Amino acid sequence: xxxxxxxxxxxxxxxxxxxxxxxxxxxxxxxxxxxxxxxxxxxxxxxxxxxxxxxxxxxxxxxxxxxxxxxxxxxxxxxxxxxxxxxxxxxxxxxxxxxxxxxxxxxxxxxxxxxxxxxxxxxxxxxxxxxxxxxxxxxxxxxxxxxxxxxxxxxxxxxxxxxxxxxxxxxxxxxxxxxxxxxxxxxxxxxxxxxxxxxxxxxxxxxxxxxxxxxxxxxxxxxxxxxxxxxxxxxxxxxxxxxxxxxxxxxxxxxxxxxxxxxxxxxxxxxxxxxxxxxxxxxxxxxxxxxxxxxxxxxxxxxxxxxxxxxxxxxxxxxxxxxxxxxxxxxxxxxxxxxxxxxxxxxxxxxxxxxxxxxxxxxxxxxxxxxxxxxxxxxxxxxxxxxxxxxxxxxxxxxxxxxxxxxxxxxxxxxxxxxxxxxxxxxxxxxxxxxxxxxxxxxxxxxxxxxxxxxxxxxxxxxxxxxxxxxxxxxxxxxxxxxxxxxxxxxxxxxxxxxxxxxxxxxxxxxxxxxxxxxxxxxxxxxxxxxxxxxxxxxxxxxxxxxxxxxxxxxxxxxxxxxxxxxxxxxxxxxxxxxxxxxxxxxxxxxxxxxxxxxxxxxxxxxxxxxxxxxxxxxxxxxxxxxxxxxxxxxxxxxxxxxxxxx
Amino acid sequence: xxxxxxxxxxxxxxxxxxxxxxxxxxxxxxxxxxxxxxxxxxxxxxxxxxxxxxxxxxxxxxxxxxxxxxxxxxxxxxxxxx
Numbered sequence: 180x181x182x183x184x185x186x187x188x189x190x191x192x193x194x195x196x197x198x199x200x201x202x203x204x205x206x207x208x209x210x211x212x213x214x215x216x217x218x219x220x221x222x223x224x225x226x227x228x229x230x231x232x233x234x235x236x237x238x239x240x241x242x243x244x245x246x247x248x249x250x251x252x253x254x255x256x257x258x259x260x261x262x263x264x265x266x267x268x269x270x271x272x273x274x275x276x277x278x279x280x281x282x283x284x285x286x287x288x289x290x291x292x293x294x295x296x297x298x299x300x301x302x303x304x305x306x307x308x309x310x311x312x313x314x315x316x317x318x319x320x321x322x323x324x325x326x327x328x329x330x331x332x333x334x335x336x337x338x339x340x341x342x343x344x345x346x347x348x349x350x351x352x353x354x355x356x357x358x359x360x361x362x363x364x365x366x367x368x369x370x371x372x373x374x375x376x377x378x379x380x381x382x383x384x385x386x387x388x389x390x391x392x393x394x395x396x397x398x399x400x401x402x403x404x405x406x407x408x409x410x411x412x413x414x415x416x417x418x419x420x421x422x423x424x425x426x427x428x429x430x431x432x433x434x435x436x437x438x439x440x441x442x443x444x445x446x447x448x449x450x451x452x453x454x455x456x457x458x459x460x461x462x463x464x465x466x467x468x469x470x471x472x473x474x475x476x477x478x479x480x481x482x483x484x485x486x487x488x489x490x491x492x493x494x495x496x497x498x499x500x501x502x503x504x505x506x507x508x509x510x511x512x513x514x515x516x517x518x519x520x521x522x523x524x525x526x527x528x529x530x531x532x533x534x535x536x537x538x539x540x541x542x543x544x545x546x547x548x549x550x551x552x553x554x555x556x557x558x559x560x561x562x563x564x565x566x567x568x569x570x571x572x573x574x575x576x577x578x579x580x581x582x583x584x585x586x587x588x589x590x591x592x593x594x595x596x597x598x599x600x601x602x603x604x605x606x607x608x609x610x611x612x613x614x615x616x617x618x619x620x621x622x623x624x625x626x627x628x629x630x631x632x633x634x635x636x637x638x639x640x641x642x643x644x645x646x647x648x649x650x651x652x653x654x655x656x657x658x659x660x661x662x663x664x665x666x667x668x669x670x671x672x673x674x675x676x677x678x679x680x681x682x683x684x685x686x687x688x689x690x691x692x693x694x695x696x697x698x699x700x701x702x703x704x705x706x707x708x709x710x711x712x713x714x715x716x717x718x719x720x721x722x723x724x725x726x727x728x729x730x731x732x733x734x735x736x737x738x739x740x741x742x743x744x745x746x747x748x749x750x751x752x753x754x755x756x757x758x759x760x761x762x763x764x765x766x767x768x769x770x771x772x773x774x775x776x777x778x779x780x781x782x783x784x785x786x787x788x789x790x791x792x793x794x795x796x797x798x799x800x801x802x803x804x805x806x807x808x809x810x811x812x813x814x815x816x817x818x819x820x821x822x823x824x825x826x
Numbered sequence: 827x828x829x830x831x832x833x834x835x836x837x838x839x840x841x842x843x844x845x846x847x848x849x850x851x852x853x854x855x856x857x858x859x860x861x862x863x864x865x866x867x868x869x870x871x872x873x874x875x876x877x878x879x880x881x882x883x884x885x886x887x888x889x890x891x892x893x894x895x896x897x898x899x900x901x902x903x904x905x906x907x908x
Contacts, residue, residue: 602857602858602889602893623860624863631843782845783843783844784843786843786844787843790840795869797865797869798863798864798865798869799863800863800865800866
């Protein structure tokens with residue numbers, strides 16, 4: 180795991196190339212504290228910050244091909260590098276390191292831009308082809324590793340995080356209101372958009388080639404795709420499919436344990452992470468070291484389930500207990516690393532957990548992220564299933580009663596009162612045929628934050644229609660897919676890639692120089708699961724049916740059959756102690772500061788602040804709006820500092 | 827301030843975060859219109875119970891009683907007379 184940065188083009192010559200590279204990569208030291216590496220050539224600059232995990236002795240980057248005509252810097256892991264290397268060696272390729280990075284330049288020599296098709300991994304790659312004078316940027320299939328780019332001052336610039344671009348391009352250290360509106364609606368921007376002016380995110384599963392004259396070619400090499408409704412299932416029975424899934428999952432875990440440093444695992448107490456740890460225990464020789472979060476607030480705490488798994492598997496386990504105060508204190512650091520507005524605080528405890536993992540001498544952890552998207556685990560999928568069932572007979576009094584089966588873990592459940600639940604979830608029924616039908620209630624809730632925008636920002640985002648705008652990004656084939664496949668696709672492209680793997684994934688782990696690995700997002704597993712019939716994902720209202728079946732004999736019954744409890748943390752309550760705001764919160768919500776930033780209406784934001792301070796913000800909408808405003812304000816303040824530093 | 831104004835003021839401040847009375851008509855759909863969400867209804871009921879010393883029974887927790895200022899005002903009036 181590492182950080183990368185660089186540029187293509189000669190630029191205006193106001194600063195020496197090496198100084199530019201040092202400035203950029205210096206902001207990414209947390210991603211790679213074990214050393215920096217550079218390659219400079221005619222109109223090209225590559226920089227790398229290394230977190231040493233594979234080939235500690237000779238794996239320093241940049242890495243080149245035998246005739247030094249192809250150079251690469253790369254963030255991530257190529258898990259199948261051993262097999263790729265064997266094949267390449269058999270084909271006559273000669274290697275000078277033992278690293279996974281070196282297979283990239285050899286694959287490029289052999290296959291050109293199609294080299295990505297051969298990679299099983301999580302990666303963001305920058306590759307310089309000196310013969311053809313072109314820069315190739317590539318990102319993994321599901322968006323585990325980030326890669327941003329911008330065009331300014333006669334150059335194309337790229338980096339693992341926007342802050343590296345801000346260090347040399349102060350004109351990009353400005354919030355873009357439309358990007359912020361997206362982030363506050365969908366929980367994240369929709370690639371290639373970002374919250375920063377002039378900064379683009381390379382979408383997952385894409386290769387961007389930039390020629391020496393500036394011509395760009397963006398190519399999608401992979402996407403989540405599903406069979407048409409009613410397609411025959413590739414397995415004779417669920418048992419047979421569960422067996423195949425088990426084999427694939429074991430192989431994914433085996434590959435992702437590859438490292439020259441010890442690998443740990445997060446244990447949340449749910450099915451997904453417990454299953455991974457059980458597989459490590461049963462099918463590998465790797466020692467099992469596990470880590471988990473506990474909350475002082477019982478509503479969010481899963482300690483009992485975590486301890487049950489620890490006892491069952493006998494792992495060497497550490498728990499970090501987090502209070503609301505810890506979250507409030509850590510929040511500004513979390514936002515700085517997230518680099519985007521956030522609607523929940525849940526990333527802050529994960530950042531603290533990564534810090535504990537690092538203190539205990541680990542650099543790599545496996546996480547259960549991705550299983551809900553791949554195998555159909557979220558309440559949102561079940562909720563949509565009930566609402567679609569209801570929409571077929573809108574007058575039915577009994578169909579909406581199924582809503583009562585959802586959200587049992589919430590202290591103030593939206594289905595607590597059946598009549599209101601029906602009224603709330605009955606909204607958006609006119610979108611029943613839309614691919615975003617499942618997401619309309621979520622987006623309706625999160626959009627509460629937009630009502631606090633200042634008049635100027637409202638003007639700037641006028642015309643933004645979250646439903647229509649998002650629908651315009653979807654592939655035509657989605658209309659032929661099953662309803663849950665549509666829901667999975669939208670979820671994978673919005674919350675997973677944009678938020679869970681980013682602000683709440685890569686950035687919070689990297690904040691502590693920890694590499695997270697996500698076996699459930701091995702593309703072979705994603706492709707396997709995509710072909711499954713809908714009833715093997717959600718069976719009745721039982722989520723992740725086939726995954727449960729595949730893991731059943733490895734887990735205690737209470738874990739294998741447990742209904743999913745999404746990971747959450749206390750939100751607005753984290754920022755007040757007995758009605759008194761933390762100092763930085765009071766500052767960011769002060770009328771003077773709100774006016775200075777210009778993003779939000781001071782009077783409206785002030786009323787929300789008062790409501791939260793009084794402890795009267797109990798619903799998702801208010802809490803998310805508060806966290807969204809606070810995080811946007813903190814980002815804005817950070818950008819002011821970045822512009823000053825870069826000037 | 828009469829009850830209709832009191833209810834309006836509460837909704838404006840707590841759900842629309844404004845003092846601008848023109849932002850909300852008496853017959854505007856609060857729940858169907860997305861102004862008050864499902865947990866917001868609970869906030870509203872807590873406010874009405876405290877302000878008017880009434881008790882809202884579970885079977886009375888239906889959208890018809892709370893979906894507009896007109897509906898809430900009429901419901902509160904009935905409860906206070908009972």
